[in-house]
Amino acid sequence: REALAACEIAGLFEAPVKPVLVAHSFGGFLGLYCAARYGERLGAAISVDSPIEPPGYTHDRPPSRSRPNRVYPSVEDALARFRLAPQQGCENLWYLDHVARGSIKAADSGFTWKFDPFIWHEFELGDPSPLLQRASCPVAVIWGDRSSLMPPEVVAYMRSLAPAGSPFLAIPDADHHVMIDQPLPFVAAVRGLLAGWPRGAQVATGGGAV
Numbered sequence: 001r002e003a004l005a006a007c008e009i010a011g012l013f014e015a016p017v018k019p020v021l022v023a024h025s026f027g028g029f030l031g032l033y034c035a036a037r038y039g040e041r042l043g044a045a046i047s048v049d050s051p052i053e054p055p056g057y058t059h060d061r062p063p064s065r066s067r068p069n070r071v072y073p074s075v076e077d078a079l080a081r082f083r084l085a086p087q088q089g090c091e092n093l094w095y096l097d098h099v100a101r102g103s104i105k106a107a108d109s110g111f112t113w114k115f116d117p118f119i120w121h122e123f124e125l126g127d128p129s130p131l132l133q134r135a136s137c138p139v140a141v142i143w144g145d146r147s148s149l150m151p152p153e154v155v156a157y158m159r160s161l162a163p164a165g166s167p168f169l170a171i172p173d174a175d176h177h178v179m180i181d182q183p184l185p186f187v188a189a190v191r192g193l194l195a196g197w198p199r200g201a202q203v204a205t206g207g208g209a210v
Contacts, residue, residue, distance in 0.1 A: 003034055004041075018043035018137075022190060024179065025050055032131035032139070039136030044198055046140045046190065049176050051149045052128050054157035059148075069117050071110045078104050078111045086148060088175040095180050132161040138198035140167040142189055144174030144181060167197060 003021055012019040020043045023031030028050025035045035053059075072078040082100035090096050105114045132139065141158055143150040159168060169189050174181040 003030065004038060007041075013041060020044045020046065020194060022046045022048065023050070024048040025176065029125065029128050029131065032128065032135065035135040035137050035139055036131045042137040044138040044140065044193075045135065046142060046193065047132075048186075049143045049147050049150055049178055050141075051154045052132060052158050052161065053154055057153065057157075067117070069113045069115070071107045071112045073110045075101070075104060075111050078113070084177055084180075086176060088148075088177065090175075090177070090180055092180055092183070095183065099180065129161055132158065135163060138166070139163065140169070140193055140197065142169045142171060142178065142186070144176055144178045145170040145172055146174060146181075147176045147178075149176050167193060169193070 003023075007013055007019050018041065021031045021034055023029075023046070025048070028047035031045045031047055032050070035042060039045070070081075072081065079097070079100050082096070082103065084090065084096075103114055104111050139162060141155075141162065143155065155168065155170075159166075162168075171178050171182050171185050171189060174186070178186050
């Protein structure tokens with residue numbers, strides 16, 4: 001609803017071309033939900049490193065949090081504890097620092113994280129496979145070729161679900177956090193898609209990507 005509301009407030013649904021949703025990780029499932037339920041209002045949806053796992057597939061998942069976020073005495077102390085989830089290395093420390101600083105807020109006795117530590121507590125995603133199968137607008141899938149969440153068997157399963165002709169693009173030397181690992185190749189991939197896909201349809205290539 002927030003994505004659609006953003007499109008409405010920005011006037012994208014009244015624009016000459018339809019907006020494109022580009023969504024990463026868990027947000028990718030919400031993007032596919034919009035594609036399945038409101039696809040007629042969209043030019044396309046691009047899912048970024050959002051794994052739809054085949055039946056019976058298992059992998060290690062982080063334990064659910066059971067305590068509030070820690071409060072740190074200074075911004076520097078909080079920055080020193082910042083980690084990506086799932087954890088991975090990152091060579092673009094300037095980008096990591098930017099994300100970390102944007103993830104901190106002031107608390108009564110210091111600084112803490114903005115994210116809800118209990119968001120995954122007793123959360124069940126269900127099976128997102130039908131969202132990709134029922135998309136009523138063109139969809140594309142982008143992922144990091146080193147992502148632990150998108151191994152070949154997951155990518156193959158998603159190909160089997162996606163509408164025929166859906167683009168699948170791996171970003172070299174990128175883990176799950178594709179935009180942080182390879183920001184310029186990621187931007188180039190999205191711009192390349194919007195310049196020539198979907199065929200026969202007009203989609204937004206500038207301010208119309210959300």
